[in-house]
Amino acid sequence: MSCAPADVPADVPADFETGFQTGFAIRPDLVVEAAHADDVRTAVADAAGRGLPVHVHATGHGLPGAVEGGVLISTRRMDSVEVDPVHRTARIGAGVTWGRVIEAAAPHGLAPLNGSSPGVGAVSYTLGGGLGVLAREFGYAADHVRALDVVTADGVLRHVSPDSEPDLFWALRGGGHRLGVVTGMEIGLVEAGRLYGGSIAFDGGGGGGRDGDGDRDGVTAAEVIHRYLEWTRTVPDALTSSLSALRFPDVPQMPEPMRGRYVVSVRVAYTGSPAEGERLVAPLREVGPALADSLREMPYTDSHTIHSDPPFPHAYYGDSVVLGDLDAERAVRTLELTGPKAPMMTVVQLNHLGGALAVRPAVDNAVPYREAGFLLRLLSPLDGTDVASVRALYAEVAAVLAPLALGRSLNFSFGGGDRTDGFHEARTRKRLAGLVSRHDPASLFGGSYGISRDGR
Template structure:
């Protein structure tokens, strides 16, 4: 175990000033750091890559797990054993020679463990479900400083809670996950001019929602909208335009993929079309998430359903006339995401039909203004809102309402009361430790 300056991470919009930073190399370092914090009444924060930083970190002990980045693939059992700081890129690379893949998200530089604890909505989500559903076992350190192997047999309540409940019950030092057979896929995106006749944002969104309703569960898709700045380093077709894109991932044949996406291409002239067959190791190119650190705020609204009118209202509020740049992504849910997992977990809102994700760069924009815009978006969707997405709340760590349904939240809060009564890891899911 070593102490170090506060680590720089992907999220640069919030200050990170702990009292002590611990660079953990293995599980015993984590145990020592947790015991140190507990003895002094200090909060514990955990940092892997910094993508999902919930907000400013002031004081306490920050455990950096980025050195704990091991990956061990078992091709016979189709599993991966991953360390607490491992990125999805490392897991994808290690699994690919065996024709296997994890249920990773769109960005390969995201920490695999943190992503999975929040549920994990991935590239192939409608076909294979949430990443949390694939967890076989976890190694953790609880607030009492005790290392625990958490599985359905050894610690069934913690096993339920950690898969979808987030970070508030323990520090995870390692995780075993199942892999799926996905050596290649058909996917990419089709981008339209969101202000042109025939391909305007509202029209594309309406056509997308109609198309999504016809898809088999083997197709995972989303719609994204973004006003690109007029900068010379951007591709000319996108520069200065309001672009609406549909992203697709499908593990079936390329020929069938071409047939399935024909209605998208029929919407109108495309600014760009990258739909193609690709190795799974190129799956990150479907969304093209920015690879560089930057400052941002984000939130996600989980919906029972969404129609063209609702989508058009979201795009109107967040489009070129919005008070700040906002990236909108509408994820089509359902399919395997709606199925109960083999072993029950804390992932909520499986009945949801869509997720509306909002993300705003904090380049001269204040958080209060961003929140006001997001509240207006949520208000317009209110009749269909089930809650918020734990995975896609960036910078809003002081707001925990809506991450879980009431029953799940009470159960999680009861476990906090039992395992972390002093709130060493950050409190009790928006209700009192007793679950009231």
């Protein structure tokens, strides 16, 4: 274990990294680079003795806001992975990324229920629920947790399972980080050595007219999202998809077909045969000419190419709306507000839910809103804009979607750490708050339930 006062730069561990999210300051009083569970236990006990709040940081993707004061426990060195191919499980450390888990499982024809980015911390993502690449077929990542090791506010390292700590086992799977620092986790793996997937991208700013030969020369964003919503009503549970919309910057670093265009893409992951996958996506290809089409059979280790999330650290703000359903009129209005005429660049992602996501696991957990049909995610780079302006735009979108909104997603709140509303249904929130009061009466891990200090 290495410790250093974070306000004295020369004393901070030389290789300490502030993380993927660069939009908010990280200035704790003390940084603890934990190498194993005993380091975490010692750090939590010491922080409790000093009356200092505890923050947790693995890769820094999900940082919900600035970190000021207190003790920051970095788990990035706790990155072990042990795969048991017979029982189809993996034992993972608190700081391991999804990419490492995928690589360890792949030789056995197995895969975790990872998210779209291989650089995200696996444990933190799972504690927030975990909406993965194959979510509609297999459910949330939290549904596949077998056991956890967690250091609670009293400095005790607890092994949490359905038998040993049933209340904590319920809460930690979907409830986030309010109850302690998870040091390790046993997760179930699924058989998925290969899949059919990729994306098909359209120029959403097209006029939808026809050229001299009578062929379509472009499509509109409204046409794409109309077709997408219709299409989601017809696909099987084994197909997971999302729609994204953003204006790509007109800079040399962007791919030529996308540069400077308002691009609307549909991403697909399907574990059935490639031939059936081609049949299922045929209605999407009929929308009009595509800027790019990467749909293909691929090894699961290439699943990150479906979304191609940016791998480099940057500053951003994000939020989400969990929707019972979504109609085309409200979807089109959302794209109008966030599209090329918006005051700042905004990435929109609409995840199709349902399928296995609607089914509660045999041992229930705190993942909310099982009845939801869609999740709308908004993310805006903060370079050249400010949080207040972004929030004002998001409020407009929220007003449009309010009649269909169920709440917000704990995993996709980036920078809105002062907001506690909507992460869970009232009954679940009340039960979680009671467990926090019992296990962390001094609010060591963040006070009122709903604000996550986790930095994934």
